[in-house]
Structure formats: C-alpha cells, structure tokens
Amino acid sequence: MADEHAEVARLLWGPHPKRARGPRPTLDLERIARAGTEIADAEGLADVSMQRVAAHLGVTKMALYRYVPGKAELVALMADAAIGPCPPPEASSGGWRGQLEEWARLLAEGFGRHPWVLEATVGPRVMGPAELSWLERAVAALDGTGLSGAERMDAAVLLAGHVRAITQQARAASPEGSPEAQLGVILGDLMQAHGERFPALTAALASAARSGGQDQAWEFGLQRILDGLAALIDRRSRTR
Structure with a gap:
C-alpha cells in the first residue's frame, strides 16, 4: 500500500522522468486522464479499466503501462484532472461566509x-x-476569523461532507424528481398507513407539504453550517 501511495504521489506531483532521446512519446498523463474521464463520464467508474483506456487511446495495454502502473494510479490521475483547480474567489464574494x-x-x-x-x-x-487547491481556498477563506488551523480544516471538511451527501442523494434519485420530493412521497404514503405511531414526523411532513418547504436540504444544511461557524467566530472575537 505504501508503494502504491508513493507511485500515486509521483504521478500527481512529480518529478516525472525526463524523456530519453528518440521518437516523441505518443501519450502523456494528461491525455490518459482525459481518456479515462471520458469513459467514466459516459459509463461510470466501474467500466474504466486499463484495457478500455488503452483502446480509447488507440494503443496497447502494455503501452499504457509504460505511463501508469495500474488502475488505482489511473483513477487518481482522472479524479484530480476532473476536479480541476479551484477557481479564485469572485470579487463579489464578500467575506468568509x-x-x-x-x-x-x-x-x-x-x-x-x-x-x-x-x-x-x-x-x-x-x-x-487540483484537489488540494479546493481545500486551500476553503481554509484560506477563514483566515483572520480567530478560528484555529484545526478548526478551519474541520470547517472545510464539514462543508465538503455536506456537498458530497447532497450530491450523492441527487445522483441516486430517479429522473422524475429531487431526492427530497421522492422521499416525501414515500414517507407520506407510510404515514397515511402508520402515522399514529410517528406523530411528530407526520406533523412535520404535513407542514412541509403545506408550506412548500421540501427540496431545501441543500440550502438548509449549507446555511446552518455557516450559522454555526458564524456563532463560533463571534464567540472567538469576544474572548480575544
């Protein structure tokens, strides 16, 4: 496992071996990552293999192995290329929030x-x-807030977890609607039959249906995380 991590680090961060004299290589890591990404975007990660990527590039699998030693390293290259560098903050972004x-x-x-x-x-x-540039930007946004380095890291991880959770739910939802709407329908049917056992949940679902308050998990979670950070930052400022 340590050897695999070392190889991934070399491919992602370098240094890469200098090219010996002779014919120009037909491949490079950028092209390989792009080919894998195209397959994963179209068919999913499970369908990515060294054989499939080699065929997509028009080379033999053995030729591909000269650049990338295996699928784990290939996927690491693909993920970093697909995520891409984090864009700098917009001028209109405002403060940390x-x-x-x-x-x-x-x-x-x-x-x-x-x-x-x-x-x-x-x-x-x-x-x-590229992936680390996203973490860098989130942590840097909290500079000067009075939070410790560990707290700024934890805040970035917490926010990323919320993004991942909501995106995964959206990915699992059917094309007919959002995850929250579909869950509301399923729970609504269950509560009609068993609502007397779950009175608080039944009342909450009825309230959400009346107010149109469904489909807000993304915004609700994001704002509550930021509210919690704001409260912590305010407490830090009053104790300095």
Whole structure:
C-alpha cells in the first residue's frame, strides 16, 4: 500500500522522468486522464479499466503501462484532472461566509459534472494539486476569523461532507424528481398507513407539504453550517 501511495504521489506531483532521446512519446498523463474521464463520464467508474483506456487511446495495454502502473494510479490521475483547480474567489464574494457559499456551490457543480469523482475520492489517499487547491481556498477563506488551523480544516471538511451527501442523494434519485420530493412521497404514503405511531414526523411532513418547504436540504444544511461557524467566530472575537 505504501508503494502504491508513493507511485500515486509521483504521478500527481512529480518529478516525472525526463524523456530519453528518440521518437516523441505518443501519450502523456494528461491525455490518459482525459481518456479515462471520458469513459467514466459516459459509463461510470466501474467500466474504466486499463484495457478500455488503452483502446480509447488507440494503443496497447502494455503501452499504457509504460505511463501508469495500474488502475488505482489511473483513477487518481482522472479524479484530480476532473476536479480541476479551484477557481479564485469572485470579487463579489464578500467575506468568509460569501466565499464559502460560493466554494460549496462550485464544488457541487463539479461533482454534478463528474459524479463518479465521489466514488473515486473516499478514504485515506494521496490528493493531487487540483484537489488540494479546493481545500486551500476553503481554509484560506477563514483566515483572520480567530478560528484555529484545526478548526478551519474541520470547517472545510464539514462543508465538503455536506456537498458530497447532497450530491450523492441527487445522483441516486430517479429522473422524475429531487431526492427530497421522492422521499416525501414515500414517507407520506407510510404515514397515511402508520402515522399514529410517528406523530411528530407526520406533523412535520404535513407542514412541509403545506408550506412548500421540501427540496431545501441543500440550502438548509449549507446555511446552518455557516450559522454555526458564524456563532463560533463571534464567540472567538469576544474572548480575544
């Protein structure tokens, strides 16, 4: 496992071996990552293999192995390329809260374009420069707020977790509607038959239906996380 991590780190961060004299290589890591991404976007991560990527590029699998030693390293390259560098804050983003709102929405859009990245970026692993640029921007947005480095890191991870959870729910939903709306229908049917056992849930669902308050999990969760950070930042400022 350590050797695999070392190889992923080398491919993502370099240094890459200098090309020996002779014919120009037919492949490079960028082309390989792009080919894998095209397959994953169209068919899902499970359908990505060294053989499929090699065929997509018009080379043999053995030729591909000269650049990437295996699927784990290939997926790491693909994920970092698909995520791409985090854009700088817009001038209109405002303070830390506006910057983090913008950051979360941009991350959600990225996951929406490449849903398989959710699958490819779980667990302890070597992150590439593009992925780390997102963490850098979120942590930097909280500079000067009085939060410790650990708290700023935790805030970024918490926000990313919310983005991932909502994106995964949206991915699992059928084309007929949002995850919240579909869950509301399912729960509504259950409550009609068993509502007396769950009076609080029945009342909450009825209230949501009357007020049109469904489909707000993304915004509700985002704002509550930011409210909690605001309260913590305010408490820090009063104790300094």
